Amino acid sequence: MEDILVPIGVVGMLFIGLPWLILHYSTQWKRAGSMTREDEDLLDELYDTARRLDDRMNTIERIMAADNPEWARERALRHEAPREERIEERFEDRIAEQDVSRAERRR
Incomplete structure (x- = not known):
């Protein structure tokens, strides 16, 4: 069972966590760019x-x-x-x- 959970966790982080992180900080940078x-x-x-x-x-x-x-x-x-x-x-x-x-x- 552990053999299946590790790849699922890695895939989840790559396809859900990483895009969310990039989109979150890109919107923060855009907001901080203006006065x-x-x-x-x-x-x-x-x-x-x-x-x-x-x-x-x-x-x-x-x-x-x-x-x-x-x-x-x-x-x-x-x-x-x-x-x-x-x-x-x-x-x-x-x-x-x-x-x-x-x-x-x-x-």
């Missing part, structure tokens, strides 16, 4: 916080430029893009990423 609503809310909150911190940095830079004109010249010599331009570039990238993720969710 949840909580993730989007957190990303929005982090973006707002970064925007406020950047506004504060701009204020500090204006104060430093008013107090020390040499500092402003040194910054200009380094050819840094103004903060506003860098923030706008990041904002446009973020909007494009959200559009892509929304399009993926609609499919």
Whole structure:
């Protein structure tokens, strides 16, 4: 009797257990590939916080430029893009990423 149970168990594992395992984890990977609503809310909150911190940095830079004109010249010599331009570039990238993720969710 034991000679029959072992092959039946092996065949059961191969034809039932293995496909179930593969299908289970493939659906889990597909679900994990997209952002949840909580993730989007957190990303929005982090973006707002970064925007406020950047506004504060701009204020500090204006104060430093008013107090020390040499500092402003040194910054200009380094050819840094103004903060506003860098923030706008990041904002446009973020909007494009959200559009892509929304399009993926609609499919």
